Amino acid sequence: MTKTITEIQTIVNQLAEKINAPSYLLPTFSSPIGDATPNIEVDNSGLYNYVISERGNEYERKLTSDLNELLYWIFSSVSFSMACDYELKNRVEDKDCRRIIFEKQEELLGILDKKWEEKERKEHLSILVNSPFDDLAGLRATYCGELRAKGFSEAEIDKLAYEKYPE
Template sequence: MLSIEELQKKVDELVFKAGLPRLSVNLCTTPAGDGTPYISFENEMYNYVFSERGYEFSRKITDSTDELLYWIMSGLAYKIAFQYELENRISGEDGRRIAFPKYIELMTKMNLSWKSKAGDEIEKTLAANPYDDSLYL
C-alpha cells in the first residue's frame, strides 16, 4: 500500500499526463464534511469514502492502487468532460454525446489500460439510459 503522499504524487503525474491544471486533485485522509472524498487505510485496504455533514453515502474498498487511482481520476475526468460539454454544447443533442468521448479520451491519456474500463462504464450507462436527443429540443 502507498502512503497518502505517494498516492498524491501518482495523482499529480496522472493529472500532468492528461494535460490538466496542476493541483487539480488534493487527496484528503479525513472527511471535510462537504462531500469531498477522502481516503482511509483500514486492514491493508484502501477505502475511498464520500461523506457530507457526518453522513457517509458511499464507500469503495480495494487493495489495488490502480483501482483506487482509477476511482480518483474518474471523478476528475467526468467533471472536466461535462464542463467541456457545457462549453461546446450543441442544441438539440444529448450532451453526453460530447462528454462521454471526452471522458474516455482523458482516462486514456492518464493510463492507456483504463480506456476499455472507461468505455465499458459508458456502455453500461447507455444500455440503461440510451442517448435521447429529443430531451434537448
C-alpha cells in the same frame, strides 16, 4: 506493498498534471472536508479506502488492495467533472450532452491509462442499454419551458413536445 497516503497523493498529483486537472477536483487525503469531496484513506489492514461523506454522513466507501483500482476510481470522477465542464463550454443543441461528456471522459482517461479508457467505455455502454442517447432532449426541454410559460397543462406540454421532438 501498500503505498502511504503521501505516496498516493504524489502519484495522483502527477497524473492530474498529465490531463491538466484542476486541484479542486482532486480528492483529499486523510482529512475529509465533509462536502462530498472524495477522501482517500489507508486503513490498518493496508486497504485503500475511497470515501465520500457530506455533513458527517458517509454516502460511499469503496475498498481495494489494488492501487490501480483506487487511481481509476479517483480519475473516473475527476475526468467526469472535467468532461461535464467541457460539454458545457461546447454544447451542441441537438446532441445528447452525454455524447460529448462520454467521449471527453474516455479521452482523458486514455491519456492516463488505456485500460481505464476501455473500462469507462464499457461503463458508458452499460448506461446506454437502459438510457439510450436522446439527441432531441435539450430541444424538447426548451420547448416545454416555452409551453409552460404560455400556460399549457403538463399533459398538453408532453403531448406537444413529443409530437414536435419525438424520441
